Amino acid sequence: QQQVKQSPQSLIVQKGGISIINCAYENTAFDYFPWYQQFPGKGPALLIAIRPDVSEKKEGRFTISFNKSAKQFSLHIMDSQPGDSATYFCAASFYSGGATNKLIFGTGTLLAVQP
């Protein structure tokens, strides 16, 4: 019930196209859903995050769509660029008190944007 399932494992998109990565979860107590971007040999960096009280959040070319009833959320990258080529991780957590939250990560999607 603590798992976050991410698909696809890898994705090839043409420059200017839309990249879509999907995640599904079981634990309805999750209340925070971030997406992280990681370049080779670097640590992940937060890209965008959403709470379950909204169905969509947009920041520039990046949009999270959230479907609470289906327990799914997805990342859409509009006008994909070669510089977006990276590994993307979805994650989920719920806050149960204290100073910390435990992020449960998906297995990652390797995105390659072809010029």
Next chain:
Amino acid sequence: DGGITQSPKYLFRKEGQNVTLSCEQNLNHDAMYWYRQDPGQGLRLIYYSQIVNDFQKGDIAEGYSVSREKKESFPLTVTSAQKNPTAFYLCASSIDLSRQGVSYEQYFGPGTRLTVT
């Protein structure tokens, strides 16, 4: 420049040796975390700490140990008891989440790639 530093970037050890990975942050964050990253498995939580002199086991703590003697520092020791220590290790930190209205964001360091032969 505020951030998280991990050293060294690459570390090589012989099987049976303990090794300590460094993590320092100057973000004034209370919470710190250690993750392990393996190909195709995402990030898995090893240990986390809410405050100095306090830490809790994550999902894969066996074969690892940590200490939190200073707010800024959270070193991880990979012991000889860890069966498959070769991996990419990531340290992260976050603001004290018990404060009202704070972001849940975890900030990651650049990682240490450990190879044990």
